[in-house]
Amino acid sequence: MPETAQRLDGLKAAREIKEELAERIQVLVDEHGITPGLGTVLVGDDPASHSYVGGKHKDCAQVGINSIRRDLPEDISQEDLEKVIDELNADPATTGYIVQLPLPKHIDTNRILERIAPEKDADGLHPVNLGRLVLNVADAMSSPLPCTPHGIVQLLVRNGISLNGKNVLVVGRGVTVGRPLGLLLTRRPINATVTLAHTGTVNLPELLREADVVVAAAGFPGMIKAAELKPGAIVLDVGVTRVTDPETGKTTLMGDVDKDAAAVASWISPNPGGVGPMTRAMLLSNVVEAAERQAGILVE
Numbered sequence: 234m235p236e237t238a239q240r241l242d243g244l245k246a247a248r249e250i251k252e253e254l255a256e257r258i259q260v261l262v263d264e265h266g267i268t269p270g271l272g273t274v275l276v277g278d279d280p281a282s283h284s285y286v287g288g289k290h291k292d293c294a295q296v297g298i299n300s301i302r303r304d305l306p307e308d309i310s311q312e313d314l315e316k317v318i319d320e321l322n323a324d325p326a327t328t329g330y331i332v333q334l335p336l337p338k339h340i341d342t343n344r345i346l347e348r349i350a351p352e353k354d355a356d357g358l359h360p361v362n363l364g365r366l367v368l369n370v371a372d373a374m375s376s377p378l379p380c381t382p383h384g385i386v387q388l389l390v391r392n393g394i395s396l397n398g399k400n401v402l403v404v405g406r407g408v409t410v411g412r413p414l415g416l417l418l419t420r421r422p423i424n425a426t427v428t429l430a431h432t433g434t435v436n437l438p439e440l441l442r443e444a445d446v447v448v449a450a451a452g453f454p455g456m457i458k459a460a461e462l463k464p465g466a467i468v469l470d471v472g473v474t475r476v477t478d479p480e481t482g483k484t485t486l487m488g489d490v491d492k493d494a495a496a497v498a499s500w501i502s503p504n505p506g507g508v509g510p511m512t513r514a515m516l517l518s519n520v521v522e523a524a525e526r527q528a529g530i531l532v533e
């Protein structure tokens with residue numbers, strides 16, 4: 234099928250955002266003597282997690298953010314991991330940091346995430362920061378936004394797309410994407426009408442037919458088919474699943490949206506090259522913003 238949809242190019246938008254951040258970092262360094270630092274906490278040796286964390290440090294080097302990397306053994310105890318969190322909370326060189334998810338099964342993830350100092354939460358996933366989003370008081374002055382939802386908004390805005398009054402179907406209720414995205418898109422002035430679908434949803438085909446915008450964040454490769462979309466829909470493909478070909482042993486990344494959707498949609502985010510790079514750009518943005526708050530640049 235011919236591809237008619239315009240591309241929501243995440244690599245291009247992320248490049249623009251990184252250029253803007255590099256200028257703000259220069260101001261922080263020159264005028265305030267602060268070099269922002271991003272810390273990553275990585276437990277175990279999952280290859281996908283290693284590749285993501287490696288990408289984040291490469292991004293940091295490009296824009297002038299220092300990298301603080303804590304790679305820890307798979308069998309680390311809850312107590313020892315909490316000690317690392319406490320160290321990063323106390324380390325002035327670490328402006329913001331993330332704990333790469335998923336953590337091993339023996340670790341209580343929520344207890345770890347709650348221990349991160351909210352002002353150093355680069356993911357925007359600390360209960361205090363998610364709470365500010367629920368209360369609709371999250372802004373650059375006070376707290377970070379979750380990276381993937383914020384990246385999706387930026388990708389649309391930077392392509393001149395407004396969601397005002399549009400029917401947005403979010404497929405997936407995960408804590409990093411679906412749930413906070415619903416909160417973000419229903420704020421003024423974004424003003425979207427959001428439906429949050431999940432594995433318990435019984436009428437997904439009907440919801441898809443009505444949706445002006447579809448955000449697929451379910452983690453089931455190829456689950457959204459071209460024929461199910463409303464013609465002209467705007468499609469954001471967030472899901473990433475690593476699929477290994479049993480014959481060649483080669484691993485490829487697959488999104489939640491069928492490739493043929495590009496013949497039906499008006500706009501589509503490629504995967505890879507769409508929302509993923511935007512998530513990383515927003516992580517950098519959260520670190521720079523945290524440093525600006527610390528420098529007193531962002532005050533009311």
Ligand SMILES: Nc1nc(=O)c2c([nH]1)NC[C@@H]1CN(c3ccc(C(=O)N[C@@H](CCC(=O)O)C(=O)O)cc3)C=[N+]21
Binds near residue numbers: 285473486508511
């Ligand atoms: N605390 C925490 N924060 C996260 O933000 C977080 C996490 N844990 N755990 C895993 C997921 C996944 N995630 C991605 C980010 C960028 C790409 C990305 O940039 N992908 C490239 C392709 C990269 C490749 O080839 O591997 C692309 O879409 O073009 C993908 C996935 C962040 N996550």
